[in-house]
Amino acid sequence: MADSKTVAWADVGEKHQSLNDRIYKALREAIFRGDYKPGERLTEPGLAKLFGVSRNPIREVLRKLQSEGIVEIPPRKSARVAVYTVEEIEEIIELRAELEGLSAQFAAGRLTDDTIENFQDLLDAGNKAVEENDIPKLSEYNEEFHSLLSSSGKNRFLVDYISILRERTLWLFDKVKGDRSIVSWKEHVGVLEAIMSSDRKLAALLNARHVRKIGAEVLKVIGEDNGAG
Amino acid sequence: MADSKTVAWADVGEKHQSLNDRIYKALREAIFRGDYKPGERLTEPGLAKLFGVSRNPIREVLRKLQSEGIVEIPPRKSARVAVYTVEEIEEIIELRAELEGLSAQFAAGRLTDDTIENFQDLLDAGNKAVEENDIPKLSEYNEEFHSLLSSSGKNRFLVDYISILRERTLWLFDKVKGDRSIVSWKEHVGVLEAIMSSDRKLAALLNARHVRKIGAEVLKVIGEDNGAG
């Protein structure tokens, strides 16, 4: 029992979040939520005052966000929320599609009993949600599909990079996600079936195509936005 | 003339390197050179004294290196040169192979006159170096192959990530690079020919296989190192 306590408390220190961590999460969230628009200035004193801390933690957070492509920091100038051109968005989508395809390919080639069980559970739950037309739940399962798939590929560098690319485009993909939950789920089912029958190439193709499809819709919406504005 | 002057000087400011930049490059070089071994502590005051600056620029450099996977920074503890397990190295190599393959595939599908000319020049120069048995020059061309190929894929996110993965494994791949310059070049020629005949799939396969081959040799050397140590 003393032991279990020790274990339970062992990572209190590890898990302690520095100001840095908390500000990082809060600011990232705020940007994704749209509180700060692309191109908007993010000054260190401004954020420091907002969060009630000194400039140092803010600086580090901004640099971290820079390394993830979420903000841009020109030399000696204020950080800005990253601005993407349509071409860049196309490139991200193209790459995401290939990487997610790769991820499915890896997953199909590395099935373990655990993974299969997880996939099967997800399949059942998702299908049930479709029957019940429970869209919020389905959205959740759609999210889970991506993270489960990604981790089933058993390549942590691929996982890391996909998650960075996904975050970079979260605000974009959110634009169409809600509308196509059911369509997305059906595509996910196809990918899962390919994976579970160990068909690596098919899994790769289907998953890549799935991302490309959403991407195309995103680009369409962006085009309309620009046309309308 | 006044105009050309203006243009020439326009980016003096842009190019001015902060302490940050210079320390970043110097430290990264030092780590790659092996001045700091994997697992070695990198304390802020120590580096600050070494470079003759305060801790702030050092901190930022260390965080940047962390984001590239070159150092690890546990909370409230000193930064250390990143330590990779064999499994992680295998995963990096696996991913690099796929991404370099993807890069070749993109390049083969996006040939422009400029690109073709660059590739042809590189081919001629490299082949000449082989004839003359000029190994140093050939090594140079081998390097150029990778960067030229990467940029010909016309996806800057792929370029960025490949370059990060390459840097992460530079110290490893250097172990075998010298010995196989000529073999590497021959493999590069195969890839280039596939690209220039727009054979996307072949280009992808050959380039991925090329990286995997080097990777296998790297892993062999590592295995021997561990066995001998």
Next chain:
DNA sequence: ATACTATAAACTGTATACAGTATACAGCGA
């Protein structure tokens, strides 16, 4: 010798300070 403890030294996280650089704005001339 080896493990444990107390203490000292070193280090990180955060705050504050200041010089030099960029930005915003008011006043001026066309």
Next chain:
DNA sequence: TCGCTGTATACTGTATACAGTTTATAGTAT
């Protein structure tokens, strides 16, 4: 009205300071 210039303000890059935590050292008990 528009563009320029000068000046004030705000901001970044870097240095220094200090509290609290980690690491190294020396001493003690076994």
